Amino acid sequence: MKRIASTPRPDWQKTVEAQGFHFHSVDGRPYWDESAYYQFTSAEIDVLEAATYELDKLCLAAVQHVQDHPDRLRDFNIPLEWLDFIARSWESDEVTIYGRFDLAFDGNAPPKLLEYNADTPTGLLEAAVIQWYWLKDQHPDCDQFNSIHEQLIEAWKRYETAMNGSMMYFSSMDNLEDFTTVSYLQDTAVQAGLNARYIQCEDIGWHAMRGVFTDLDENEVCQIFKLYPWEWLLRDRFANQVMMARTKWIEAPWKMILSNKAILAVLWELFPDHPNLLRATFDPMKDSFVRKPVLSREGANILIQTGGQTVIETPGKYQGPYVYQQYQPLPGFAGNRPVIGSWMVNGYACGIGIREDQSLVTGNLSRFVPHLFS
Amino acid sequence: MRASTAVGLMLAGSMSIFGIFATSKHHSQVEAIEPVWVNGQEGVYSPSTGAFVLTTSWDYADVCDEIRQQRAAAGIYGSPTTGPSGYTDSTGIYHSYHYYGSSFNGWGYTGSHSTGSSSSSSFGSARGGIGGMGHAHSGGGE
Numbered sequence: 216m217k218r219i220a221s222t223p224r225p226d227w228q229k230t231v232e233a234q235g236f237h238f239h240s241v242d243g244r245p246y247w248d249e250s251a252y253y254q255f256t257s258a259e260i261d262v263l264e265a266a267t268y269e270l271d272k273l274c275l276a277a278v279q280h281v282q283d284h285p286d287r288l289r290d291f292n293i294p295l296e297w298l299d300f301i302a303r304s305w306e307s308d309e310v311t312i313y314g315r316f317d318l319a320f321d322g323n324a325p326p327k328l329l330e331y332n333a334d335t336p337t338g339l340l341e342a343a344v345i346q347w348y349w350l351k352d353q354h355p356d357c358d359q360f361n362s363i364h365e366q367l368i369e370a371w372k373r374y375e376t377a378m379n380g381s382m383m384y385f386s387s388m389d390n391l392e393d394f395t396t397v398s399y400l401q402d403t404a405v406q407a408g409l410n411a412r413y414i415q416c417e418d419i420g421w422h423a424m425r426g427v428f429t430d431l432d433e434n435e436v437c438q439i440f441k442l443y444p445w446e447w448l449l450r451d452r453f454a455n456q457v458m459m460a461r462t463k464w465i466e467a468p469w470k471m472i473l474s475n476k477a478i479l480a481v482l483w484e485l486f487p488d489h490p491n492l493l494r495a496t497f498d499p500m501k502d503s504f505v506r507k508p509v510l511s512r513e514g515a516n517i518l519i520q521t522g523g524q525t526v527i528e529t530p531g532k533y534q535g536p537y538v539y540q541q542y543q544p545l546p547g548f549a550g551n552r553p554v555i556g557s558w559m560v561n562g563y564a565c566g567i568g569i570r571e572d573q574s575l576v577t578g579n580l581s582r583f584v585p586h587l588f589s
Numbered sequence: 590m591r592a593s594t595a596v597g598l599m600l601a602g603s604m605s606i607f608g609i610f611a612t613s614k615h616h617s618q619v620e621a622i623e624p625v626w627v628n629g630q631e632g633v634y635s636p637s638t639g640a641f642v643l644t645t646s647w648d649y650a651d652v653c654d655e656i657r658q659q660r661a662a663a664g665i666y667g668s669p670t671t672g673p674s675g676y677t678d679s680t681g682i683y684h685s686y687h688y689y690g691s692s693f694n695g696w697g698y699t700g701s702h703s704t705g706s707s708s709s710s711s712f713g714s715a716r717g718g719i720g721g722m723g724h725a726h727s728g729g730g731e
């Protein structure tokens with residue numbers, strides 16, 4: 216695994232915009248950063264792929280454990296009244312389209328799970344489309360761990376048979392990155408043959424007399440992909456309606472267990488010393504650790520302590536309960552610290568996207584850097 | 590790892606939608622007021638006073654409206670000029686209409702939007718019951 220400096224394509228901004236990517240820069244600085252790329256060997260890609268499958272297997276076992284011990288939902292800060300709702304979703308094997316494992320990997324030691332963005336991962340268009348075209352433009356003779364797009368289409372095809380020609384809605388907040396992600400997912404669904412329509416989260420209606428969620432034309436919303444986290448949905452005004460309505464939500468409700476950082480401690484309890492896991496507990500650790508609120512997002516409210524000293528504490532509005540995770544320094548490449556986002560789509564480990572930062576914490580402004588292998 | 594033939598199909602398909610949203614009404618006219626972080630707190634700056642207003646403040650919607658008006662004056666965004674700025678729901682939480690932008694179905698929307706009740710009226714659905722938690726943050730993805 217190497218980080219290699221590279222000359223960006225002339226007019227790269229226009230190039231990626233033509234591919235549907237409009238948030239390539241933030242505050243005048245590239246978020247999509249092709250001034251460098253990461254180069255892997257084929258063997259290193261195999262390691263990442265195998266670790267992703269292994270972690271997926273562990274995670275599914277952990278969800279089953281929580282289902283078998285429902286009082287554990289308290290560890291996840293999930294209200295117990297949602298127990299049956301989640302259990303029904305799990306037992307009926309409700310659909311999952313995608314998820315992204317965030318891994319620490321230096322090319323030598325086994326990849327370590329930092330967290331699992333199982334519910335509302337973004338960075339999808341960059342990983343599936345933008346870096347692929349970068350590869351074709353810049354290194355057409357090399358390969359890339361990336362069949363994300365194809366697997367998304369296959370995932371929707373599997374879902375199509377259950378839809379009977381009805382409409383699949385796609386929803387997000389009014390946020391360009393989220394809207395782009397959802398529009399891309401909608402596009403893959405259309406390519407899979409689904410009827411699809413976008414609706415903003417706040418526009419989803421509840422018709423009390425009919426007892427159904429509705430779109431702006433008062434059509435029932437029977438199934439919907441929402442780029443809106445479950446932990447917010449079950450605290451919104453329509454939470455009770457979500458629980459009672461027959462609408463199918465994607466990602467499925469059971470994914471809220473995996474997207475919660477409490478799963479890190481549960482995984483360690485179930486699979487201690489697993490080579491792809493970091494030690495994690497609900498009890499405070501001493502000396503060197505990372506403290507994460509179980510429901511925090513995008514690197515907010517992360518506390519890193521090493522040698523008994525606080526190294527960094529990121530701002531945010533999230534509070535406990537917390538999970539404590541063994542501190543795993545990210546590898547440094549010319550002062551940059553990459554996190555590997557390994558995508559699980561349609562049940563397949565099918566690609567990676569890399570975000571790097573000079574900070575110890577990867578946040579929502581960390582740069583996306585392409586990769587290749589040879 | 591990936592077949593190049595599939596990518597050609599993907600390009601044709603993705604352009605069908607991405608060509609639309611580059612010029613879509615949704616993103617050419619809906620405001621996107623992005624809060625900033627200051628000293629660990631999220632909020633926006635008032636263009637007229639320079640005051641920093643927390644996203645959790647009751648004044649937040651008014652400052653967003655101020656920003657919206659300024660942008661509208663600059664011809665950047667569409668902007669409704671009349672109507673209420675929001676409503677208070679049955680739990681006392683204030684919800685701004687400003688978030689709805691051009692996708693909002695007009696002021697005085699049917700049913701409970703203008704009354705603050707979470708139940709729907711006899712002639713339409715109640716809206717705004719999903720997304721409220723997201724307004725205190727910056728989008729739902731990560």
